[in-house]
Amino acid sequence: MWYLARKTTQTLVFLLVIAAPAAALYDVAQHARSIYGESLAARRIAEMGAVPDLMVRAQEYIWGSRSRNAPPLSESLAGSPWALRIGGYVMIEPLNALGALAAGGGAAGKILLAVLPLLLLTIVLGRVFCGWLCPVHFLLEMTDSLRATLVRLGVPVRNLRLKRGVKFAVLGLGALSTSVIGAQIFPLIYPPAVFGREMFEFIFYGSLGGGAIFLLAVALVEIFLSRRIWCRYLCPGGGLYALLGSFRVVSINRVPSLCDSCGDCNETCAFGLSPMTDRTGMECTSCLECVRSCPTDALAIRLNLPGHFRPHADAASSLSGEEAA
Numbered sequence: 001m002w003y004l005a006r007k008t009t010q011t012l013v014f015l016l017v018i019a020a021p022a023a024a025l026y027d028v029a030q031h032a033r034s035i036y037g038e039s040l041a042a043r044r045i046a047e048m049g050a051v052p053d054l055m056v057r058a059q060e061y062i063w064g065s066r067s068r069n070a071p072p073l074s075e076s077l078a079g080s081p082w083a084l085r086i087g088g089y090v091m092i093e094p095l096n097a098l099g100a101l102a103a104g105g106g107a108a109g110k111i112l113l114a115v116l117p118l119l120l121l122t123i124v125l126g127r128v129f130c131g132w133l134c135p136v137h138f139l140l141e142m143t144d145s146l147r148a149t150l151v152r153l154g155v156p157v158r159n160l161r162l163k164r165g166v167k168f169a170v171l172g173l174g175a176l177s178t179s180v181i182g183a184q185i186f187p188l189i190y191p192p193a194v195f196g197r198e199m200f201e202f203i204f205y206g207s208l209g210g211g212a213i214f215l216l217a218v219a220l221v222e223i224f225l226s227r228r229i230w231c232r233y234l235c236p237g238g239g240l241y242a243l244l245g246s247f248r249v250v251s252i253n254r255v256p257s258l259c260d261s262c263g264d265c266n267e268t269c270a271f272g273l274s275p276m277t278d279r280t281g282m283e284c285t286s287c288l289e290c291v292r293s294c295p296t297d298a299l300a301i302r303l304n305l306p307g308h309f310r311p312h313a314d315a316a317s318s319l320s321g322e323e324a325a
Helices: 002-036 038-047 053-063 094-102 108-125 128-133 135-152 166-181 191-205 210-224 229-234 236-244 264-268 289-293 315-320
Strands: 077-080 083-086 089-092 250-254 299-303
Touching (some): 002 077, 002 128, 002 135, 002 191, 002 289, 077 191, 089 108, 094 166, 094 236, 108 236, 128 135, 128 236, 135 191, 166 229, 191 210, 210 229, 264 289, 289 299
Antiparallel strands (some): 083 089
C-alpha cells in the first residue's frame, strides 16, 4: 500500500510540474483570444515560438469555456516544487529558503512561513522529499531501472564511489557563494529547479535550454558510470534534507527476529545503504524498495517512540564514509 502511495504521489507531482506552465500558457491564449479573436491569437502564439495551438485546444477541452472575467488558472496553480503557489499560499523548498536567506533577502518571516510545510515534513519523515516529491528523482529511478537492465544483459557499467560528505560541501559552498554575490546559486545546479524551468521553456516556446543538457548528462553518468551519483553524493538539496531529517520521527526499522540476513534489501537500495544491518541513517529517502524486497517482512515503517528517540544509526559515517556497497 505504501509503495503504491509513493508511486502515485511521484506521478502527481510530475504532472503538476507540467500542469503549472500549461495553465499559464492557457491563460495567455485565452486572454489574447478574448481581445483579438481566435485566429489572431493562435498566430500570435505561434510567432512567439510557443507550443502549437494543439496544447491550448487540449486544455480548452479539459477546462471548458471560460468567461473573459474568469480568474486565470495560474492564480490557483503556478511554479514547481522549488517554489509553488497553490491558491493563495506560496510554498518553497528548504534549499530555496536557505538560498534566499543567504542572499540577504528580506521578509524572513514570509520565507519561514512558506518553507514550514516541507520543513516539518522533513523533521518528521526525514529525506522523504527526495523519495516521494522530487520530480527528477522520479525520472532517475527510471534510469536506475535501465542501468539494472543493461547489467542483466551483460553491458559493462562502472560504479564510481565518492565520499557521501561531498554533497554537504556542495551545500556549504553554495550557501557561501550565494551570501557573497547576493544571488541564488542553487537553482543553477539543483535538478528540481532546473527541471521546472525546462518544462516552462518547452511548453511556452517548444524548445529546451542548457538545463536539459545538464539533466541528460546526470542521467547518462548514473546509467554508465555511477549508480545514483547525484542524489548520493552531489545534490545540495539532498544534503540539506539529510541534515534536517537526522532526528526523524518516522523511519524504516528492522525486526531482527524476522530477518534471515538474505541481503535482498541491501541489494535493492539505490543509495548503497544497509537496511539488513540497520545502517541507513539520515540518507534514507523512505523509497520503500527495501521493504518491498524483504521476503520475511522484517522491514516496516514505524514510529520512533520517545524513549528510543536518537539520531539514526550510521548518521555520523553518512557524513564522511565511503559507499558500503
